[in-house]
Amino acid sequence: MWDYTKEVMEHYRNPKNVGKIDDAEAIGEAGSLVCGDALKIYLKIKDNMVVDAKFQTFGCGSAVASSSVLTEMIIGKPLDEVKKITNKDIADRLGGLPPEKMHCSVMGHEALENALSKYFKEDVAPHEKDKMVCTCFSVTEKQILNAIKDNNLKTLEEVTNYTKAGGACGNCKADIQAILDKYYGSEISKAKPILTKTQRIIKINDIIENQIATELRKDGGDIDLIDIDDNKVYVELKGCCSKCKNSTMTLKNFVEATLREMLDEKIEVIEVEK
Amino acid sequence: MKEKCLIYLDNNATTRVDGQVLDAMLPFLGENYANPSSIYSFGGVAQKAVAKAREQIRDFINAKSDKEIFFTASGSESANTAIRGVLESNKPKKHIITTKVEHPCVLNLYKTLEKQGYKVDYIGVDSNGDLNLDTLAETVNANTALVSCMWANNETGIIFPIEKISQIIKSKNQDTKLFVDAVQAAGKIPIDVQAANIDLLSISGHKFHAPKGVGALYVKSGTLFSPLIIGGHQERGKRAGTENVPYIVAIGEAARLAKEGLEYEATEVKRLRDKLESTILKTVFNARLNSGFNNRVPNTTNIGFEYIEGELILLHLSDFGICASSGSACTSGSLEPSHVLRAMGVPFTALHGSIRFSLSRFTTEKEVDSVISIMPRVIEKLVKLSPFQNELEELRRLRG
Ligand SMILES: Cc1ncc(COP(=O)(O)O)c(C=O)c1O
Numbered sequence: 215m216w217d218y219t220k221e222v223m224e225h226y227r228n229p230k231n232v233g234k235i236d237d238a239e240a241i242g243e244a245g246s247l248v249c250g251d252a253l254k255i256y257l258k259i260k261d262n263m264v265v266d267a268k269f270q271t272f273g274c275g276s277a278v279a280s281s282s283v284l285t286e287m288i289i290g291k292p293l294d295e296v297k298k299i300t301n302k303d304i305a306d307r308l309g310g311l312p313p314e315k316m317h318c319s320v321m322g323h324e325a326l327e328n329a330l331s332k333y334f335k336e337d338v339a340p341h342e343k344d345k346m347v348c349t350c351f352s353v354t355e356k357q358i359l360n361a362i363k364d365n366n367l368k369t370l371e372e373v374t375n376y377t378k379a380g381g382a383c384g385n386c387k388a389d390i391q392a393i394l395d396k397y398y399g400s401e402i403s404k405a406k407p408i409l410t411k412t413q414r415i416i417k418i419n420d421i422i423e424n425q426i427a428t429e430l431r432k433d434g435g436d437i438d439l440i441d442i443d444d445n446k447v448y449v450e451l452k453g454c455c456s457k458c459k460n461s462t463m464t465l466k467n468f469v470e471a472t473l474r475e476m477l478d479e480k481i482e483v484i485e486v487e488k
Numbered sequence: 489m490k491e492k493c494l495i496y497l498d499n500n501a502t503t504r505v506d507g508q509v510l511d512a513m514l515p516f517l518g519e520n521y522a523n524p525s526s527i528y529s530f531g532g533v534a535q536k537a538v539a540k541a542r543e544q545i546r547d548f549i550n551a552k553s554d555k556e557i558f559f560t561a562s563g564s565e566s567a568n569t570a571i572r573g574v575l576e577s578n579k580p581k582k583h584i585i586t587t588k589v590e591h592p593c594v595l596n597l598y599k600t601l602e603k604q605g606y607k608v609d610y611i612g613v614d615s616n617g618d619l620n621l622d623t624l625a626e627t628v629n630a631n632t633a634l635v636s637c638m639w640a641n642n643e644t645g646i647i648f649p650i651e652k653i654s655q656i657i658k659s660k661n662q663d664t665k666l667f668v669d670a671v672q673a674a675g676k677i678p679i680d681v682q683a684a685n686i687d688l689l690s691i692s693g694h695k696f697h698a699p700k701g702v703g704a705l706y707v708k709s710g711t712l713f714s715p716l717i718i719g720g721h722q723e724r725g726k727r728a729g730t731e732n733v734p735y736i737v738a739i740g741e742a743a744r745l746a747k748e749g750l751e752y753e754a755t756e757v758k759r760l761r762d763k764l765e766s767t768i769l770k771t772v773f774n775a776r777l778n779s780g781f782n783n784r785v786p787n788t789t790n791i792g793f794e795y796i797e798g799e800l801i802l803l804h805l806s807d808f809g810i811c812a813s814s815g816s817a818c819t820s821g822s823l824e825p826s827h828v829l830r831a832m833g834v835p836f837t838a839l840h841g842s843i844r845f846s847l848s849r850f851t852t853e854k855e856v857d858s859v860i861s862i863m864p865r866v867i868e869k870l871v872k873l874s875p876f877q878n879e880l881e882e883l884r885r886l887r888g
């Protein structure tokens with residue numbers, strides 16, 4: 215059961231401004247049936263004011279609530295103000311959304327942006343430079359960057375919660391991480407370096423070779439790095455270590471602890487047997 | 489909220505504990521607290537109770553001997569014990585076959601095993617949900633350590649022909665072991681491990697009116713398997729840990745009642761399920777059955793409501809006290825809709841709006857009738873929200 219706020223529940227139970235406007239000045243769209251949520255927003259605009267708005271949403275409770283509250287937020291507002299609305303404003307108006315549902319507010323915001331760009335006759339065709347990152351959910355690099363900027367996202371998981379990118383096959387995870395790395399690499403001081411995937415692999419190998427293996431060899435054991443998958447490090451214990459009853463202890467208390475201390479708290483070491 | 493009267497149609501998720509089961513287990517949470525391994529006669533009471541439960545499970549699945557039954561803490565633990573246990577005792581063989589529609593407790597284990605060097609083949613299903621047996625037959629080879637296949641699917645209720653599957657496997661490779669996840673079959677259809685020639689089989693108490701957190705594993709005698717949980721000598725050294733006596737008593741009693749109730753499942757529960765299903769398919773214009781009509785357990789139906797999202801339907805049903813579940817991505821917290829329905833090729837229009845109703849022997853006709861009357865109203869309300877009005881109009885014209 216999701217922990218929805220009273221506001222969210224009120225909006226999905228009795229959504230406001232449902233339907234379409236036949237003579238709308240602008241219609242914005244976001245999402246798709248395949249992805250599991252799709253939204254259309256219709257704007258009636260007069261003298262640079264949104265005088266009426268309606269929506270149609272295919273999606274879960276929080277998607278309907280986000281669309282419904284968005285129409286309330288923009289009706290009667292001048293376009294200057296409407297333009298400034300972010301996905302965070304939508305979520306805040308609802309008293310917050312569960313982290314996994316933040317993409318619903320992002321979709322609401324995207325539909326609004328889409329409507330406004332059409333109204334101002336901006337070029338809405340996807341730019342060639344705007345690279346498709348997640349093909350499962352059709353999320354582009356620009357969309358991911360916007361979500362990172364608007365919501366101060368730091369981790370891959372957060373990006374997935376806000377944009378859905380990376381939530382299906384996972385093939386795009388490395389690209390998303392690269393976008394995060396690039397964004398923060400250019401922003402954060404050098405004091406806390408963020409490693410690229412390759413740098414990280416080299417570093418893990420280094421620690422295992424120079425600090426862990428040397429210790430184990432003293433006792434007649436050895437260790438081989440087999441594979442690295444995100445935070446999971448697969449190793450093979452050899453020699454004495456593999457037969458030792460305490461090998462799980464060695465693995466957790468020494469190998470994992472060393473990697474965590476040297477590199478990343480999230481690292482998990484898993485033993486594989488050949 | 490109007491949640492005073494609860495209509496619980498989510499029995500594939502979990503079931504209510506039967507009053508008789510509760511009565512049977514309570515003394516073992518109270519005065520009969522002894523450790524069954526103890527030597528004094530006070531311990532003997534607990535020991536006898538565990539032995540009786542083992543007999544009841546043996547009888548429930550028609551195993552040959554009580555020694556083939558091991559108690560565990562869940563269906564997931566039974567599956568993990570079976571799979572890892574067989575592979576561990578059969579190290580040189582690195583090939584496993586399973587299906588695309590297994591429960592995550594099995595699928596995620598295979599993902600892990602793949603990383604550890606196992607080759608896993610996933611057999612697909614057709615749009616009715618039936619397993620592709622020809623592919624299965626072609627896939628078994630000399631290196632196949634294990635075939636793992638569920639008996640009934642938790643989302644659709646589709647039954648796989650286990651007896652036939654066993655024949656196919658054994659005719660290709662005598663040594664390949666068959667593990668059957670029977671968690672959703674137990675209590676719904678008869679289980680006969682001897683007739684079906686099964687090597688290992690898992691069940692879980694909370695799916696047939698015992699409490700959550702107790703399961704059982706059948707291992708045919710003569711089958712080599714290494715324990716997952718190593719420690720004391722309990723369960724003949726195959727599952728360490730002091731026996732959870734009250735819960736073991738509960739699953740035993742629940743199995744006895746479930747066996748008695750099989751006739752009722754096959755007739756009355758099926759009648760109510762069919763009534764619910766056929767009426768909704770008739771009265772709701774955008775409803776479609778997400779499986780074939782045949783080869784299903786009697787309590788389950790999975791219906792897709794096109795162009796509406798499943799979580800939204802569940803939230804609105806919940807306001808009427810109706811509990812069901814959905815294969816939609818949004819309900820589970822994952823972003824992808826049901827892997828089972830996708831494997832069956834359910835169209836995207838219905839995939840996200842799929843609702844599973846699962847009944848039990850406690851479901852009443854009155855409850856089914858209320859759902860039948862509420863469902864069209866909820867769907868009509870939600871249809872208005874959909875951006876796919878033209879498509880919906882078309883459906884209404886075709887099916888309405
Ligand atoms: C088919 C199937 N297998 C296994 C399980 C897991 O059982 P348990 O919840 O006891 O671990 C379930 C329960 O959801 C199931 O439906």
Ligand code: FES
Nearest residue numbers: 348349350382384
């Ligand atoms: S490409 Fe992004 S999840 Fe599949």
